[in-house]
Amino acid sequence: MEYTLKNIEDWNIKIEQIAKSFGLDYYEQEFEFVGYKDMLAYEAYLGMPSRYPHWSFGKAYEKSSTIYKYNLSGLPYEMVINSDPCIAYLMKENTLLLQILTIAHVYGHNDFFKNNRLFKEGTRASYTVEMFKAHADAVRRYINDPSIGYQKVERILDAAHAIKLQASRVIGEIRVSDEELKEKIIEDYVNSNQRKSIIEPYEEKKIMDLNKIPLEPEEDILLFIVKYGNLQEWEKNLLEIVRQETAYFIPQIETKIMNEGWASFWHYNTLKKLNLKDELYLEFIKRHNDVIAPGIGSINPYFIGFKIFSFLYEKYGIEKIFEVRKLDRDESFIRRYLTEDLCRELNLFKYAKEADKYVIKDVADKSGWINIRNTLSSSCGMGSVPVIKVVDMSSYDKSLIIEHVYDGRELNATYAEQTLKYIYELWGHRVVLKTKDEEGDINIICDEKDKIIRRRE
Template sequence: MDYSIKELMYWNDKIEKIAKDFGLNFYEQEFEIVSYEEMLSYEAYIGMPSRYPHWSFGKAYERTKTLYRYNLTGLPYEMVINSNPCLAYLMKENTLLLQILTMAHIYAHNDFFKNNRLFKEGTNADYTIDMFKRHANLIREYIKDPSIGYDEVERVIDAAHALKLQVKRTIYNGKDEETQDSKYKLPEEDLLLFIIKYSDIEDYKKTIVEMIREEALYFIPQIETKIMNEGWASFWHYKILKELDLPQGLYLEFIKRHNDVVAPHLGGLNPYYVGYKIFEDLERRYGIKKIFEVRDVDRDSSFIRRYLTLELCQEMNLFEYVKRDSEYIIKEVSDDEGWKEIRDTLSNNCGMGLVPYIQVTDVERDRTLILEHIYDGRELLLEYAEATLKHLVELWGHPVILKTQFGGKEYRIYCDEKKSIKRGV
């Protein structure tokens, strides 16, 4: 580290003032400087300073560590948590300029967390850290309990992880509707909530499912706004650093680093790039007030559907490709006809649009659970669907039937209590 903490504090004070002058409105910001080994750990645990033990986090740590060791991936320059105060980690191996750019980037993320409606109405930043610590402590208590133990806890967490995104798709305000004990609330898209309310598994298992659900609801606004959030942070770090009166050496590195962040990915989609270009275009066409309005109310799907234009599609050279047999072919390009299909495909396949929409539609007398896949033209991956049903049986305790479509025909997958699979039309 070729700079001092005092230097970082100096630049932080300047960044914070400029950000406020631009109209950004954020929680109190706290930074922690960590080594790359610590950043690996935080990345594996999704940035949380305390989280429950589970093999999947260790697997993520070892995978990232191996890729980083062989120079097959980089580490994030920063990691920021939607909490109040907002906690962010800076990797001490970063250059001074990279720390400056990263701090500006973080203040914009902080502003987005505080003001976007999905975060305002769907999360409680005041209690984020406490929530994860409480969950970690409770899981450790269950593991130490001789009547439960690690294997049982792991089995429940595995099953809940497989279903963790099968929860509410609308903004969650923490107030679930009450239903009569003798009746089911149907149809129900929140599979984890249905298990908590109506399954007959042990109470400690329901508590674990409830914790996984609570954490999933915390992360969903981030899943739903990845392009907007990164685009917003990139847009503002650029504006802030342009106002910092950087020394020439730092300024040249700033331009290079910024261009690296918002560079297009060949054959893929860089959310920083797409979000940055849309916000830049909105400011040019409508003014600064408009982008704050968009920040407040949109999510990625609406952001792209409303504001990704023909001109932007052409500038970013967007195209859609599909797999036919063993080859990928280009389906649409950004011309006068194809750009709308590209826009709509991108809008439908971001955020929770990538997660199959499954509902509980009935419970039979023998407690067999009936699920329906809301088919939108995209078929389920059969291998994953069957594996997920086995996890659902683990939590429900009774057979499960999933109705879906393959080849234009209704298709049923049945999983019994022994987790044996039967399938057919």
């Protein structure tokens, strides 16, 4: 069905009125119509209208463009930016019904961005567009600087991208410097010395370890390299740019299932109130079912999130779902609210590799559903990223010791070795990664460029 800009504006007014009647609380909303080529570009740059140049974004664009060209995958109906005002792109090629549905979907995302605690504590929506533009301008200045140039900038960005997700898992935390921590330890020690009866041996060890770097394990590897590495100022600035942009995206990684489920829940309930004509209503049902269709051999976040929010609404009411939207992330959302009945209804199962084939380990029955829930909970969001911490730095030769927090899941050997080379590229000294597998402890060592040694302890 053909439509005009005035049609879309009228539908937007109706949708916004319904969203407000539901109690959704969102930033001012702006929409921009783009063609499919622009949508491909925005998808490659993760929605940012201005972002620094790097070959990985071009690679993502070419991949998406090729897949779309051969009709192996469609394009997103919309793309929404966590900013204030909130920016959303609507694809010109969408049908009228798709525009209506995606506008309603956008208001759900907007409400989630404004109210979920990970976004409220971990991002500054009013500064989003300016931040990405400032970063892009800075990177281009370094590229155009004759003393630096593209190759040197690319070298730093390549390495930073490889380890950017080795970041703090605590959203919105106040980072304490080693100096502040050292002062606190000394203060604790002095106070405990004044109370001789409660001094414990570990207090003595704390004072002996005051020269250790880091004083406590550091999971933000880029931050550690910025603080203690032998880098030029422009190199540190590039690492900080990657850190800040990663911090912006981590809440989205941590809430993918919730965020898409929340937006799907509200587009579904909004369109039911719009009194759509029959031809539009039939397309609505088809499009909605396409959005929440279960994945084959994978998890569709729209499907899982929509089903859990629908269950919570029916069982506990609207106040409960607003509370969950505010407080949870995917890990806790799945762990708390994916019930046995939902596991069975969603036909979930767990599979694993044995020898040279994959086999089903658990199905959604009384004995298997908890394992399925726990596996999904622990592997969603940042749970899919191994936790690696800096545990020590040699004062003699600046060797860096990093440790994988082993939780039963082994590191992929190829990725681990390549990533270690990137850390060495930034650090410039010997790097040792301590990890484990089924046979025991392993040290993976990089003490010169492109050379890896594996040793059993």
